[in-house]
Amino acid sequence: MRKNAAALLTIICTLMIFFSVYEGVSIRRAVANHPVAERGVMDLTGWDFAASGIAPLNGEWEYYRNQLLVPDDFNPDKRGGKLPEMTAYVHVPDIWDRYLGQEDAAHGYATFRLRVKLEEGNGRIYGIRPLNIKTAHKLYVNGREIGGRGIPGLNSQGTVSVNAPYARFFALEGSSAEIVVQVANYRYADGGITHPIFLGYQEDIQFSRETAVSIDLIAVSGFVLIGTYFLVLYRMRRRERSWLYFGLCCVSVGMYVATHGEKIVAIVLPELDFELMLKIQTLSGAFVELFLLLYTMRSFPNLFKKIAMQGFGAILTVRILFTLLTPASVFSQADFLVFALSLAEILYVVYVMAAGAVRRMEGASYMLIGALSLLILDVVTTLDIILSVSVYSIQVVAWISFALAQMLLLSKRFIRAFSAVEQLSKRLHSLDRFKDEFLANTSHEMKTPLHGIINIAQSLIEGAAGRLTPQQEENVALIASTGKRMANLVGDLLDFSKLKNGELILKRRAVALRPVVQVIMEMFRHLSGNKPVRFIELLNNRQFVYMDEDRLVQILNNLIGNALKFTAAGEITVSAREENGWLAISVADTGIGIPPGKLEVIFEAFEQTGSAMAREFGGTGLGLSITKRLVELHGGIIRAESGPGKGAVFTFTAPLAREGDDQLAGAEIAAASEPTMMLDRPPAASDTFRLEGDKTFTVLVADDDAANRQVLINLLSVEKYTVIAVSHGQEAMRQLDLNRRIDLAVIDLMMPGMSGYEVCRNIRNRYSLSELPVLLLTARNRPEDILTAFDAGVNDFLGKPVEAGELKARIRTLLEMKKSVGKLINAEMAFLQAQIKPHFLFNTLNTVISVSYTDVGKAQELLGELGQYLRSSFDFQNLEHLVSIRKELELVESYLIIEQARFGPRLQVIYDIDEQIRVPIPPLVIQPIVENAVRHGVTKRPEGGTVRISAKSGQDGIVVLVEDDGPGFSLESKMAGTKERTGGVGLANIERRMRTLYGTGLEIDSTPGQGTKVTIRVPNSIK
Template sequence: MLSALLIRTVICVYFAMTLALFSCCASGADAAAGNSAPVARQGVLDLGAWDFRGNGAVDLNGEWEFYWKQLLVPDDFHRANAPNGKTFLALPAAWNGVRLNGQKLGGDGFATFRLRILPGPEKRELALHLDDLYSAYRLWSNGRLIVESGLVGKDVSAEVPSQSVRQPRLTIGDQPLELVLQISNHHYREGGIVSPIKLGTAEQLAAAQIRQWGVAMFCIGSLAVMGIYHIALFCFRRKNSAPLYFGIYCLLWMGYFLTSNSNGWVASLYFAKIPVQFLIRVDLICFVLSVPVIYSFLRTLYPGEFSHGLQQITWALAAIFAALGIAAPAMAFTSVIPAYYIFSIVLILYSLVMLFMAMRRKREGASFILLGFLALGLAGTNDMLHDLQLISSVYMFRTGMFAFILFQACALSIRFSQAFSTVEQLSGEREEHILALSRMDRLKDEFLANTSHELRTPLNGIIGLAESLSAGAAGQLSEQARASLEMISGSGRRLNNLVNDILDLSRLKNRDIQLHRKSVDLRSLTDTVLAVSKPLVHGRRLALVNDISRCMPLVDGDEDRLQQVLFNLVGNAIKFTGQGEVTVSAAAGNSEIEISVRDTGIGIPPDKLESIFNAFEQVDSSAARNHGGVGLGLGISRQLIELHGGRLWAEAHPGSGSIFRFTLPLAPSDAAPAAIDNRGHDELPLPVTAPTFSAALAALTPPSANAPRILAVDDDPVNLQVVKNQLGLEGMEVITAANGREALALIESGEIFHLILLDMMMPGMTGFELCRGLRKRYNSAELPVIMLTAKNRIADLTEGLEYGANDYLGKPFAREELLARVRAQLKVREAHETALENSRLCREMELRAQTEAELRLTQCRLTGMLNTVQEPIIAINESSEIAFCNRVFEESFCYGVDELLGQPFERLFGASTEVPQKWLNVLDKSGADLAGAGEILEMITSDGRRWSGRVIPAALELEDERLLVLMLGESQVVTPSLLWIEDLLQNRRRLQQMEETLNGLTPLVLERHPGFIEDLRLVDRSLERMSRELTPELPEQDQRRLIVDAMKLALELWSEATGTAKADLARLSGQWAVYVNLDGWERTQTLDRYLSIDTLPAKPRLKKVLCTGDFVLSSAHGDTPQRQ
């Protein structure tokens, strides 16, 4: 952040230089005019002592007679009645702001000026120079009209504005010269004579005007050249927009100079009929747009210093003012321009501060740009203040503009010089890098060649020893051991073929392959290659066809290299063809034979027809490609064919197969065919067939039933065998899958796996895709995944973990590392299953506790009703659990309530006793009427005694729960208690029926059946009478005291039984609100009101009190005084 002192310093320097510039301008103007130049006084200018030849032209400055709102002609001043309203106005000046009769004049209006000139004794031929008279005027000299510009009018409709430089001639003798000037302005913000009217010889005035126009044309041409040059720079290098902004800035000021009055209206020289309003609009619009353009130029150079928000504000203001310039009347538009002048001056000051900051930060070229913009800003400020008539000066923007262009050119040249230096430096570094890369490339080739040679010795030992052991060199081996040895030898041959390809590539690159040419029979050679390639088919419905004629001429070539080329092409065709045929054919020409290898496989995209011949290039290089290989075979084949003097190319149609064609020269006609040497066939990449791998995978001893099940997914059978061997030795069950889709099918079929070992790169579906699909169904703890990858880059490992893998293992991996990682993930899964089991047990315990609480609540509700019955009674709920027993049952059968509640009802009956099913059916409302359904049953007491007697069932509904009530007794008749229980059930049904009926009594029903109202009144009277007779009358005060006492006893019993506070009772019972204050304490304001008669509500809610009592009784255990 730039300090406040630095900002104040820049501002002070700016204003000091501005004042100095203005002082110089004022002193220069005074010097040009001369201190002895005559000035008009009271409308009279004395030129008797003025020497036009020695002193030059004179400005007719001073006090002119001024007649506001009057258009007078010379005759009006020579009549007896002189014109009224004469005042004096010092010229040059606009009449804006002049006070006349107590009022300040505006720019809009018309007036007459008059000046009398006293000449010298000599007669002279002179001329006048008129410029910047707004907006139309007429001038008389001694009564003769000498010049007219536009059409003077009293309003805007009558006036025709015009602006151009006029130099009318006149003659001055020994008599006074009278000048009468009519002027009107209805189109510009300023009216009157803004620039001095000059009087001098015609030659003097014409020469001065030509000089002014010459300077203006030079400026216009220079700006045009600079603008086009910088725009061209931008076209060649579009990344840097600074030249574009600067070029546009130059072109805008070129348009300004063409139409500006300060340059003598240059445009009027070429376009005389252009309306003055158009010139004024173009002039001001060019100025308005130049402000955001120059700010954008500076911000492009130094974006860290100049504000982007201020740039947007600048463009917005410029767009508004430009729109006004196009659409608004000239008077309105020119009247608001002073506000834009003020904004521009503030923006100049801000830009100077930011440029100084950029210079302090050592930005490139900031010093030159600061100096240039300082000159431009000072000149622009001078011109704007001069236009506003705040200072008396001359226009200096042309000088400031050229200073800015000069410093910009210096900065540009320095930038170009640094760019050239950078280019030279980079070119030198590039050459050094090229040399270094060439050396490294040679070292790489040498390393590959040497390493490949060194690899062949251990590979030969690995393959030889594996094959000899498999043949029985160390005795008879098991089937599993023999299969593993075959896989070792097969893997060794694959690696040996890769080593051979790398060696061939290095030799071809260094031109180090010698061809042993001889005459070769193509058909025999093809038979050999197709026979060797048959194992690659792997049981697919794929035919290998040799379509070369037995009469085909011999070719001239190296038999081994041609066999290598054919094997690469045929093997490549087999690899990319699922079914169909691979055909080798040939056609003889004049001097060469064209051989074709055609397949019906997937084909090759047109854009890959050439790139597939590059080293390490493949048709599908993605991780999910279906075919292996490193992409060397085709490139080696092309180079080998080119060494023979032929060509190799591909033709293909994606989805319908491909054709590889190559040409070979014909052998001499007298040459005999050489015998095909089959000794090198063992070096060809003979595949290890799938049945061998399958047998090896199945040969391990089956694991135990409780062994962890591991799913290994890899497209390489060798890797699968390695994993199965190492994990199988630890007693784990390993199931294998050759690709992602096969593994997904196993999981979707219901197979349960404890862990998945997943290869990252597989055909069809990559390990990433399979892992992402698994994570949509299983989380990382339910089914751990370990990625197996030969790519150990951090990016690949990070990607695997992001897709949901738990861990990764790089190939080749050690047995100990594999076992450690697998065991760690199995422990994670085991911990997850334990956590799930604990969670399930916790839920069951919570459900059990809830059930017990509900049973206790049922016991409490039934206690009040059934404890008065003299026979033993138990109640069974819908879960076939004991929900209630009365005191008589407890005493008779020696059971406690806590011992029975929640227990299966079968516990009370002997093994030979079976409760009738129709009794139990009442619990699901499917049973028949239980009247007279009593039976003799046998029950067991707590101490093991057997009780035999009649058990009478009854159904009871308690709120939403249906209960089976069993009454035990010796009598064979229905007891009054049973009838009472049935009456309770009937009363409950009555209440339910009444509730349903009352809910259906809408106003419409009552309107249709007016008799229902009288029936309801009868019911009300009956209920009131029954309540009055059954319920003892208590005074209201006694009822309120009973409510408070009940709540206090409930709270005491709750605290004693549970040891918790009343806030817990309020929350758990669900009857009372609990509030938390700002200090964190819980408050039970509503419940507290029921603990005192003074705070008890006028209409207490009795149901809340009863529900609270039931809840406390169901939650409190034991026989306490409060409970009684």
């Protein structure tokens, strides 16, 4: 089929050449068949204008050299019977240099005159259409000036040159028309009436003119559009230089057509200077040839010789400079030389394309069409130059044929390249999918050994295999750090693979922004260590976004983590503002900033701000790419603003949560129903709910989500626990102050005002891990989150969504742990109570024996006090039992009487007891403190000292003070936590019981050398 198409196109182009030559010959014959002027007269009385159309006024015209005559000059009556002297009869059209051998007479002025015989006019409207009269003229018909271009003058100063075709009309009265044309030329290499002047009926002349203008307009527009199209294509793909040269060639052809033929430029810009117009004409032709050569060389590099381009390029350069630097009267004299060189250039292009067609190169048929079109152009141009046959329309058609052939050739190459790219794209897509699957599978397999490497390295650092040398510890720490970076890379690759394959499913719901940001900042404060970076959030509790909470956390994690990585010291600030129904969330830092040229590419996969920076700070370049994808999945956009050394601001938009958007996508805990979430209600104490149960355990639940609170209440009520449910952290702490018997706290991580981390830290300031266990609920289960949670004092960590059975099992385990610890404390108390205290008994009995030698009554009194002491010590049954302060003081008095008998005047005791005290106190809280004051206080000094015991009643309860003037101790040993130096109930035991019952422990104030003061505050009642 391709061979047939090529053959058909070859035949068509051959026919075009034949018909172009035939048209040129036909025009010559047609001119010959027309009536011809003889001796200044043309007889058209036998010419049928209606049937045969317009007639060229060719033939012999009267020629008056160096005379500018008007019609009146040919009227004997007005010249006194004297007529102007005629130079000769000359042939029109022709250049007047050839008349009578006057080759040197290109410049000058003259008058042409022709009398045309016509049928009786009777007012018939005729038209006359000059094509090319160089370079200024006036046109008279029957004594009236009806047209002209410029102003013909007697010298160059008085001549205004304009050369453009036009059409004029006149009414014929009578049977003849006298045509007088004044012509002057001082600006061009040849002058005169160089192309035919046509005469015909008005409608025929007008149609001829409009048709010619329309053809030129269409040609100009077509060439400019084609050229612009290829120039735009080149801008999109700068490697295809052939598109550039072909586009410029077409634009130059368009300009060439616009300045020749009907001269469209003169119609659009009638005031355009003749000299400039002529330069544009000449230069447009030169540029057509230049870009045609460059296009051919780029399209057929194997056929086009470089030396040919160098030679033609040098000639064209000289030609262009010559045209620019000289006036038209000079450069126009080289027209024939220019024509010869142009012919050689075009013939060489024809040769190259024909050679490509013969060798059956790609697009051979289109090459052949192009070659034949250029050959037609050469033939037509030769006819115009040598035979003075004007076939300008065929020139335009030849250029159009060439342009279309080259368009088809370039399009074919483009389609072939596109097909190749499409095939490669399919293959690459397949390989890319295989690569994604490989990365995903490999990443999954790498997680386990990576975590093994990290954990083993960490255990070695902590001394699992013995103490490491500093260098060994540094190397192992490097292994652990590298392993963590690889683990992060594995996580990023898995997320990237899910995003790329569209496997990520968003679970959108209304999410409070501030709690999320607070929790993330808490985590990064912990991870930043001693890095001097402040975290600031400028948010409010009424900012809610409609997003997948997990993905919002991931976005903020990436942005805040990125800011922390590149900020050595300073601030990281998170703020938000509303913008047209969206919330614009900004993360700003004061770090090293981003170079301006990298602001756009940092969001692309595996892109970083530079190789040096990547080596210094690490990373894979996936974090921001994943962040951008996640933001776009929610319909938002992300942008960065920065400058080197000025920090960076990352801003992303998130959809605001509105009424109707607050439906939860699904229950976060099994068995949960689907309630709605109040967006605008601030947390308040009114959200607190208490449910009494049958069992002895009380569980505190803190969650800002009303649905989650209700689910937890339902689950815990089934277990018969007493449940206190609150909506925020501040209320949770208030309930701990009001209810001392809370056994377990179930805390949500993200709550407004006070995060789960902060609540846990506040609880640990009051209670130990065993005194009040904490179970943290959250959807975040990254290693960093878990580590931060345990550092905050959490006992157990449970990720959302939570299965009901697992939740209840964990709660039972924590409560049993607390119960077991309580039993252990009671056992410790019972053991301490049951201790005989050998050294105390030995010392007491020695004292009694020594006293009995001198005072039997005193010895008997001491034995009575010893019995009272032992009876009081063994009387306490459990740790939770409360006794009156009088009973506790009896034990203290018995102990001190025995110790005073032993140490004599070295031990002084002062009592300051309010007898009105009725508040019960825990057993064995005063006696161990007094014993500690005696044993490690006053008796440590050779001179002894004084122990002062005070018990006062106040509005809120009682205050017990035990003070000694012994040697004291430093604050470092304030709470040693051992079974203290008394060998009895330790201060740590008392501290733990006081905090469990009242929320406050012992107040110890001691200064070395100045004694010790221990204060116990017991409120009026226990909640």
